[in-house]
Amino acid sequence: MVIENKNLLSFLYLSAILHFLLFIGIALFSRLDFSGDSNILGIKQSIKISQIQSSVRIDVVAMPKETLMELKAIEKNLKKGEALFKEEPQEIKKVQNVQDVINKDDLVFDKEKKNNNLMSLLKDMSKKDIEVKKGKKEIEAKENPKDTGGVVGHKFDGELRNLVLRGNQLSQGTGLTGGGDNSGDLTTLNLYASGLPDHIRPYWKLPTYLKDKEYKCRIRIYLRPSGSLIKAHVFESSGNDEYDQKALSAVKKAEPFSNVPKDIQSRASQGDIILGFPL
Amino acid sequence: MKLKIWMMLLCMSMQIMAAEELTVVAVGEAELEREDIYINLNIVGGLGAKNAQMGREIFELLVRDFSFYRSLFSVSKSEAISINKRTGYLVNLKVTPSKRGVSFIDVGIECNDNQKNRIVFSEKQDVSEGNLRTFGHSVADSIYQIIAGKKSIFDSFLVFVSDIETRDRNFPIKELYRMDFDGFGKKRLTFHRGTVISPEISKDNRYVLYSLLKNEVTKDRRVNLYMLDLLTNKTSLISSRKGINSGAVFMPDGKHIALTLSHTDNAEIYALNLESGNLRKITNHFAIDVDPSISKDGTLMAFLSSRPGEAHIYTLDPRSVEKDVIRVSFVGKFNATPRFSPDGKKIAFASWLDERFDIFRIDANRKNLVRLTKDFGSNEDPTWSSDSQFIAFSSQRVITTSKAVHNIYIMTEEGNIIGPITNNFGMSISPRWSN
Numbered sequence: 001m002v003i004e005n006k007n008l009l010s011f012l013y014l015s016a017i018l019h020f021l022l023f024i025g026i027a028l029f030s031r032l033d034f035s036g037d038s039n040i041l042g043i044k045q046s047i048k049i050s051q052i053q054s055s056v057r058i059d060v061v062a063m064p065k066e067t068l069m070e071l072k073a074i075e076k077n078l079k080k081g082e083a084l085f086k087e088e089p090q091e092i093k094k095v096q097n098v099q100d101v102i103n104k105d106d107l108v109f110d111k112e113k114k115n116n117n118l119m120s121l122l123k124d125m126s127k128k129d130i131e132v133k134k135g136k137k138e139i140e141a142k143e144n145p146k147d148t149g150g151v152v153g154h155k156f157d158g159e160l161r162n163l164v165l166r167g168n169q170l171s172q173g174t175g176l177t178g179g180g181d182n183s184g185d186l187t188t189l190n191l192y193a194s195g196l197p198d199h200i201r202p203y204w205k206l207p208t209y210l211k212d213k214e215y216k217c218r219i220r221i222y223l224r225p226s227g228s229l230i231k232a233h234v235f236e237s238s239g240n241d242e243y244d245q246k247a248l249s250a251v252k253k254a255e256p257f258s259n260v261p262k263d264i265q266s267r268a269s270q271g272d273i274i275l276g277f278p279l
Numbered sequence: 280m281k282l283k284i285w286m287m288l289l290c291m292s293m294q295i296m297a298a299e300e301l302t303v304v305a306v307g308e309a310e311l312e313r314e315d316i317y318i319n320l321n322i323v324g325g326l327g328a329k330n331a332q333m334g335r336e337i338f339e340l341l342v343r344d345f346s347f348y349r350s351l352f353s354v355s356k357s358e359a360i361s362i363n364k365r366t367g368y369l370v371n372l373k374v375t376p377s378k379r380g381v382s383f384i385d386v387g388i389e390c391n392d393n394q395k396n397r398i399v400f401s402e403k404q405d406v407s408e409g410n411l412r413t414f415g416h417s418v419a420d421s422i423y424q425i426i427a428g429k430k431s432i433f434d435s436f437l438v439f440v441s442d443i444e445t446r447d448r449n450f451p452i453k454e455l456y457r458m459d460f461d462g463f464g465k466k467r468l469t470f471h472r473g474t475v476i477s478p479e480i481s482k483d484n485r486y487v488l489y490s491l492l493k494n495e496v497t498k499d500r501r502v503n504l505y506m507l508d509l510l511t512n513k514t515s516l517i518s519s520r521k522g523i524n525s526g527a528v529f530m531p532d533g534k535h536i537a538l539t540l541s542h543t544d545n546a547e548i549y550a551l552n553l554e555s556g557n558l559r560k561i562t563n564h565f566a567i568d569v570d571p572s573i574s575k576d577g578t579l580m581a582f583l584s585s586r587p588g589e590a591h592i593y594t595l596d597p598r599s600v601e602k603d604v605i606r607v608s609f610v611g612k613f614n615a616t617p618r619f620s621p622d623g624k625k626i627a628f629a630s631w632l633d634e635r636f637d638i639f640r641i642d643a644n645r646k647n648l649v650r651l652t653k654d655f656g657s658n659e660d661p662t663w664s665s666d667s668q669f670i671a672f673s674s675q676r677v678i679t680t681s682k683a684v685h686n687i688y689i690m691t692e693e694g695n696i697i698g699p700i701t702n703n704f705g706m707s708i709s710p711r712w713s714n
Contacts (some may be wrong), residue, residue: 063611063632063639068649068694193304205312208351208427218303246309274303 189264193273199257200275203250206243215243219251219275223268227257235274247277313353314426315367318342320358323375330384333411334374337386340415341370343461344423344433347689347697348668351427364393368426377405386414390422399425412463432664435460435713437671438468438478438487439687443705450494453706455487455507460664460689460712462700468507469514476502477709481529484713485509488517488536490525504538506553518551526570527551530597531577537561537597539569548582550597561597570616573597574623579643581607581617581626592617592628594643607645616660619643620667621714625692627651627661627670638672640692651694658688662712668692671700673708 066074215238222230232251234244260268267273320338322331338356345354353367362369369391377383383405390400400422406414416433423431436459444452444467455469455478469475471491478489487507492500504517504524518524522541526548529536535550540558548562548571562568566586573580580597583590587606590613596602608614613631620627624643629636635657641648652658656676663670669689677683685706686699701707 063630064648064650067651067653068640070653071649072693187302189302190304193302196304197306200306201310204306204309206309207312207314211309211311212428247306250306250309272301274301276303276305278308279305 188261189267189272192258192261192264192268196254196257196273196275200250200254203253204247204277205250206246210240210243210246213240213243215240216279217244217247217277219247219277220271221251221273221275222271223257223260223273225260225262225265225269227255227259229255230269238277243277247275250277251275311350313351315364316345316352316354316370317362317364317367318345318354318356318370319362319372320356321360321371321373322358323373326374326376326384327381330376330381331374333384333406333408334372334386336411337374337406337415337418338372340412340461341372341419344416344419344431347432347461348423348427349695349697350691350693366393368399368422369393370422379405383407388418390425412459416459430666432460432666432669435665436464436484437662437687437700437710437712438480439673439701439707439711440475440478440709441701441705441707444472445705452494453708455489456704456707457509458700460700462687462702465701465704468509468512475709477526478711479528480711480713482531482533482714486529487711488527488529490523490527517553522546528571528573530573531575537571537573537580539571548580560600561595563601571597572617572619572626574619574643575621576623579619579623581619581643583615583617590614592626592641605645607641607643608648610648611639618661618663620663620692621665622667625667627663627692629659629661629672638670638690638694640670649694651690651692652696655696660709662710663692664712665714669697669712671710671712673710674699 064071216236217234217238218236219232220235221232224230229252232248234248237244238247264272318338318341320334322334326334342354342356345352361371371389371391373387373389375385375387377385385403386406387403388400389398389402391397392399400418402418402421404414413434420431420433423433436457438455438457440453441456442451442453444454446452450472451474452472453474453476454467454471455475456465457468458465468487469489469491471493473491473493476490476492478487480487485508487509488504489507490502490504492502501519501521502523502525503519504527505514506517507514517527517536518538518540520540520542522544523539523546525539527536527538530550534554535552537548537550539546540549541547545565546567546569547560547564548568550559550561551557552559561571561580562582562584564584564586566584568582568584570583571580572582577598578596579594581592581594584593585591586593589611591606591611592608592614593604593606595604607617607626608628608630611630611632615629615631615636617626617628619625625640626643627638627640630639636659637653637655638651638658638661639648640651651670652672652674656674658672658674661670661672668691670692671687671689673685674688675683675685685708686704687701687707687710688696688699690696
């Protein structure tokens with residue numbers, strides 16, 4: 001009887017180990033990317049960047065009536081006009097960042113993977129659903145002009161005017177062909193992050209000898225709820241120290257940014273936003 | 280021991296699960312940071328008025344040269360014994376009497392990187408009156424290369440056609456001329472007493488191709504193709520086939536040219552071997568194909584074609600016949616003179632809009648069509664500078680019902696007009712920038 005109990009115990013052990021391995025296996029396949037040089041031990045995982053793509057359609061309207069210089073002046077005026085609405089409620093401001101026209105400097109959202117500690121994992125697991133629901137509600141609310149006091153309508157007029165003036169442009173829209181993803185799934189964090197480049201661009205300047213070199217670097221920022229910078233550091237270096245410092249300096253000069261929405265304050269303070277210079 | 284293994288496995292699994300998304304947002308391309316350039320003239324006492332004027336001419340030339348790159352530099356000028364600046368670059372020009380006599384001046388030029396407090400350029404030379412501008416442009420180019428890390432347009436030149444020698448309107452004389460990029464140093468190159476059209480400079484800047492319509496009344500008024508050697512001033516006939524022999528451009532190997540011929544009654548673009556004279560078709564279509572422009576690496580040729588019914592811009596691979604033909608322009612009543620930028624990324628062209636021609640620009644991949652000129656007369660014949668930063672073009676402005684002026688202007692590739700480089704030089708048209 002004792003022998004049978006021992007067998008049972010060892011079977012239980014074996015079963016537990018197998019179940020655990022199965023669990024790890026599922027976790028691995030669902031969470032990790034095996035295409036890169038991933039290190040399973042989690043000591044140093046290579047970053048996986050999956051870009052959200054969107055289909056592009058060329059709208060051939062006519063020869064542009066306005067010159068490039070005139071369009072630039074109009075864009076400047078539009079930006080000045082937007083500045084008038086900076087005092088509007090936060091949610092409204094963020095909707096202003098959703099653009100129809102894809103420009104050279106437009107925003108590209110990338111997703112990356114990072115390692116968190118156990119505590120933040122458990123915290124996030126408990127918060128994630130609520131965050132998504134909140135985010136969706138906010139976006140829905142923002143899409144309804146009745147709730148936004150007509151400021152969005154003003155912005156839309158400006159962009160429509162801009163689009164008509166530009167004539168032959170690439171525009172985000174229904175993909176006639178191609179495998180673009182038009183889900184338009186912008187989370188609150190993405191919406192907030194999309195507003196940051198407008199703050200930074202006026203300070204993002206390079207001398208000629210750096211501008212033509214096609215360097216790229218990324219700066220990780222940690223933000224207080226007020227939008228001020230807790231810290232910023234070079235997340236991915238361009239290999240040229242002066243270029244990295246110019247990017248870092250642009251971020252520091254541009255702060256404080258707008259207030260961080262409540263539901264993403266913890267993520268913003270943990271450094272979940274990375275700024276790409278230029279991408 | 281078992282407990283340790285269990286804990287390790289647990290930690291591993293948790294670490295794997297803890298992977299979370301970061302949001303990367305693109306800030307975009309940086310704006311260009313304008314460099315401050317202070318150009319200072321110091322004329323040492325004891326210099327005659329004429330020699331002082333020579334020094335002043337070099338000084339003004341340096342200021343003018345750097346002012347062309349207004350998006351890169353903020354230029355300030357001063358006349359002092361010495362000045363101190365903490366940012367940007369200080370170009371100090373010191374003019375003293377020359378030991379070689381009164382027809383020379385001793386010019387010392389130093390460029391100081393003010394932030395690093397280091398002299399980055401230094402040159403001292405006896406300069407004669409005839410050598411002033413060449414010396415000045417050469418110095419400006421050297422300093423530009425140190426600051427920007429690439430070559431400038433300062434020692435480039437343009438060829439163009441002018442009718443300044445015309446005495447009788449029934450017999451127009453339109454000859455080929457040359458001038459520095461800033462409009463100085465104009466010099467006549469051809470003496471045919473006919474009409475020169477569509478010139479083109481070779482990649483090594485030694486030869487100029489051009490077509491000629493003679494004023495003689497003959498059975499068939501042929502437009503023949505010639506080549507001028509700028510070194511020896513010798514002209515040779517390249518093609519005199521029936522019909523037109525024009526729109527010739529050099530291909531990157533320097534041994535072939537692409538040109539439009541109509542000897543088979545339909546205008547097609549051919550590659551002609553300059554040594555053997557062998558012809559090879561590049562286009563082969565019943566529509567009219569004219570005006571070739573070849574990219575720097577020779578893999579793309581932009582041209583004008585009537586294939587869609589109206590004149591539109593196409594590209595193809597000129598290394599074969601009708602290979603990879605792509606239509607580039609889709610709008611515009613009449614498009615003309617497509618010209619590849621030297622970096623091969625953009626095509627400038629003229630298009631008929633609002634009863635006049637204006638200059639437009641489109642990326643070689645058909646994106647980003649933009650208008651560059653407007654309300655500025657009728658603008659045609661764009662030609663790129665070798666650094667792809669500027670476009671020269673001819674502009675016609677109607678003064679009265681019977682009078683119009685036709686000058687050559689320079690603008691930045693974004694359409695910021697810098698100014699005319701010809702004035703009171705007859706009707707100046709068809710500019711072509713050296714390489």
